[in-house]
Amino acid sequence: MRYSLSQSFLLTVIIPIIVFxxxxxxxxxxxxxxxxxxxxxxxxxxxxxSEFTNPLLTQWSERTVNxxxxxxxxxxxxxxxxxxxxxxxxxxxxxxxxxCYVVFSIFTALILKFYHFSRWVIYAVILCxxxxxxxxxxxxxxxxxxxxxxxxxxxxxxxxxxxxxxFSFLGAAILTFPVMMACGSCFGIALVYQNWAESxxxxxxxxxxxxxxxxxxxxxxxxxxxxxxxxxxxxxxxxLAWHSSLRxxxxxxxxxxxxxxxxxxxxxxxxxxxxxxxxxxxFLCIYKNRKNPKILNQIxxxxxxxxxxxxxxxxSSIIGIFRFLSWVTIILIIARSxxxxxxxxxxxxxALIVFLLNNLMTIIATTCIEKTEPQQYxxxxxxxxxxxxxxxxxxxxxxxxxxxxxLPKNALSWNGSQPAPAFWPSSLAxxxxxxxxxxxxxxxxxxxxxxxxxxxEIFGQRFDSIxxxxxxxxxxx
Numbered sequence: 001m002r003y004s005l006s007q008s009f010l011l012t013v014i015i016p017i018i019v020f021x022x023x024x025x026x027x028x029x030x031x032x033x034x035x036x037x038x039x040x041x042x043x044x045x046x047x048x049x050s051e052f053t054n055p056l057l058t059q060w061s062e063r064t065v066n067x068x069x070x071x072x073x074x075x076x077x078x079x080x081x082x083x084x085x086x087x088x089x090x091x092x093x094x095x096x097x098x099x100c101y102v103v104f105s106i107f108t109a110l111i112l113k114f115y116h117f118s119r120w121v122i123y124a125v126i127l128c129x130x131x132x133x134x135x136x137x138x139x140x141x142x143x144x145x146x147x148x149x150x151x152x153x154x155x156x157x158x159x160x161x162x163x164x165x166x167f168s169f170l171g172a173a174i175l176t177f178p179v180m181m182a183c184g185s186c187f188g189i190a191l192v193y194q195n196w197a198e199s200x201x202x203x204x205x206x207x208x209x210x211x212x213x214x215x216x217x218x219x220x221x222x223x224x225x226x227x228x229x230x231x232x233x234x235x236x237x238x239x240l241a242w243h244s245s246l247r248x249x250x251x252x253x254x255x256x257x258x259x260x261x262x263x264x265x266x267x268x269x270x271x272x273x274x275x276x277x278x279x280x281x282x283f284l285c286i287y288k289n290r291k292n293p294k295i296l297n298q299i300x301x302x303x304x305x306x307x308x309x310x311x312x313x314x315x316s317s318i319i320g321i322f323r324f325l326s327w328v329t330i331i332l333i334i335a336r337s338x339x340x341x342x343x344x345x346x347x348x349x350x351a352l353i354v355f356l357l358n359n360l361m362t363i364i365a366t367t368c369i370e371k372t373e374p375q376q377y378x379x380x381x382x383x384x385x386x387x388x389x390x391x392x393x394x395x396x397x398x399x400x401x402x403x404x405x406x407l408p409k410n411a412l413s414w415n416g417s418q419p420a421p422a423f424w425p426s427s428l429a430x431x432x433x434x435x436x437x438x439x440x441x442x443x444x445x446x447x448x449x450x451x452x453x454x455x456x457e458i459f460g461q462r463f464d465s466i467x468x469x470x471x472x473x474x475x476x477x
Contacts, residue, residue, distance in 0.1 A: 013119055017105045017126060024134065025098040032440075032471075033137020036396035037413040039075065040093065040138050042068035044405065046080035047088060052228075056413035061420040063243075069236040070243035073228035074176040075140035090400050093138060100142035101133065107149035114156055115295055121335045128327035131359050132320060137396065141320070144177020148184060155191040158199065163213035166191075171221035178244075179321055182309035190302045246421050247314065257315035270361075271318065273354045278326040281333040281347070288337050296336045303329045327355075365466045368456045372471045377401055380438060380473050384408075390436045393417050393425075397440035397471050414439050428476070437476035442467040450476070 041054035052073070057064040064070060079096060086092040108129075109122045133142055151169030154162045170188050173180040192210075199206055229236045262271040285292060285300050307325045310317040334347045356363070380402050384392070388408075395414035399405055414437070415423045418430060425431060428449045444450035454468040 009113065013109050013113075013122055014106060016123075017109065018102055020126070020130075021098055021101045021105065024101075024130070025094055028094070029134050030094070030097055030137050030142075031135065032396040032400050033135065033139065034396060034415050035136075036138040037394075037399055038416055039071070039140055040079060040405075041413065042071075042076040043079035043083060044088060044407065046076060047083045052076065052230075055409075056407070056411060057416040059412055059419065060416040060423070063239045064416075067229075067232070067235070067239070069229060069232070069239035071140070072175040072178055072240070073225065074172055075143050077228055078143060078176070088406060089404050093405060097138065097142050100146040101130075103146040104142070104149045105129070107146075107153045111149070111153055111156065114153075115299070117332070117335060121331055124331045125328055128331070128355070129324060131355070131362070132324045135362065136320070140177045144173050144180045145321075147173035147176055148180050148187070151184070152187050152191065155188060155195075158195040160209035160213040163210050164217050167214050167217035168220055171217060175221065175225055179310055179314055179317055182313055183306045183321070183325075186302050186306040186309065190298065194298070247316070258311060258318055262318070270358050271323075274323065274326060274358055277350060277354050278330055281330045284337060284339070285333045288339070291338045293336055296332060299332060300329055303332075323358075361463070361466065364456060364458065364463060365470075368458065369467070370469045372401075372469050372473070376473060380475060383475060384438075387436070389434075391432070391434055393431075393435050393437045393439070395439040395443060398438045398473055401471055402438060402473060414443065431476065438473060439476070440467075440470065441472040441474045442470055443474075450474070 037056050038054070041056040042052060045051055045053055045055055052068055053066060054064055054068045061070075068076060079093075082096050083092060105126045108125060112122050112125065133145070136142070147169045151166045151171075151173060154166030154169065156162075167188065170180075170184040173184050196206075226233070262275070282300070282304070285297070289297060303325050307322050307329075310322050310325070330351060334344060334351065339347075380398075384390075384402075390410070392408060392411045393414050394403070394407070394411050399407060403411075412435075414425075417423075418425055424443075424446050425437075427447060431437060441451075441453040444453055451474075453472065456463045456466040456468050
């Protein structure tokens with residue numbers, strides 16, 4: 001039986017992508033992450049109380065008491081819209097992330113197909129994406145990058161109506177995940193220039209409707225943004241700037257911050273190997289500049305500029321979006337640069353080794369950890385039922401496995417229970433008399449008075465950063 005190209009692409013790319021992400025969803029991905037309650041708290045409160053605030057952070061800062069303006073609003077509202085139509089639970093929240101992963105992957109596959117990249121390139125890019133995004137928990141990253149992929153795909157189609165949707169989604173990406181400002185602006189400008197150059201026309205009939213589409217998109221996103229923040233523009237930007245100042249570095253501190261991130265832990269080996277491969281393939285691309293397909297040079301330039309801007313926007317993106325952009329660049333250069341077959345095979349082998357090396361800790365953590373006995377969770381639930389008057393300080397593990405995200409009104413997030421700029425307690429002295437900590441046992445590394453927890457050991461090598469049972473729960477009265 002013969003299939004058309006679209007049917008073949010559906011069967012060999014789209015369906016496997018969906019199956020891949022669905023399998024990971026069934027296995028409980030994304031796993032709990034430190035930032036979970038910080039990012040989903042406002043969405044949960046929007047559904048329950050129709051208030052755009054995060055009550056889990058009321059002790060962290062007065063800026064989070066009445067409004068949640070320390071982050072752009074779109075993630076909270078989109079997640080709240082989803083949860084309004086379904087029951088709040090672990091499965092529904094994880095399924096939301098599953099949808100984000102699928103949307104990003106499908107539209108990325110369509111973009112790579114548009115530029116005639118091989119299917120193995122699509123699989124490789126999505127695998128590298130998974131190695132990053134699956135371990136960011138319930139943050140806004142997944143929705144933001146999904147919006148970015150959709151917006152980029154629309155801008156590939158050189159039509160005014162597609163321009164409207166393209167810039168609308170790019171704007172939504174920025175107001176979901178601010179780091180997307182670097183990628184969104186670079187991708188948008190590059191695609192508009194590419195379309196204009198290929199149109200062979202600068203007549204008003206070409207430019208005018210596209211300018212109108214862009215302005216309409218700006219108007220739509222601006223209106224949605226103003227509605228989301230109740231037109232309190234001054235307060236929003238003040239709170240956002242305050243939160244940003246806690247995390248980002250000045251321009252003079254960016255390079256030292258990146259060097260520190262590379263050097264901590266096994267960073268010199270992990271990040272160092274990836275950066276070495278990244279710069280080696282960039283050098284290869286520059287060396288083969290005149291022989292490279294024109295589109296490869298253009299894509300590499302855009303990805304490189306996006307990565308640099310990301311670093312100067314937020315240096316810690318070197319372990320997130322920058323790393324992903326580096327892998328995309330490496331894969332595309334290996335796939336399309338005019339090099340000898342043997343050289344290509346060698347580069348692919350090196351890339352596989354570097355990929356495994358960079359994900360070694362994840363592989364160890366995934367394969368060597370032990371499950372927590374359900375009875376332990378039941379003991380905690382019984383304690384909570386007997387002491388409803390207590391104030392509970394909970395972390396992302398307790399929120400998922402004890403409460404199923406049906407959080408009590410008197411709960412506070414562990415990562416935000418101390419006055420800013422701190423996030424979590426550093427001593428038992430930080431605990432109030434009426435509060436009870438219900439947290440993962442591995443949080444002991446923050447509080448020296450807490451008992452130590454077992455670590456993963458392989459062939460006598462102990463990995464202090466990997467808990468043997470990461471989902472064990474302790475009660476600290």
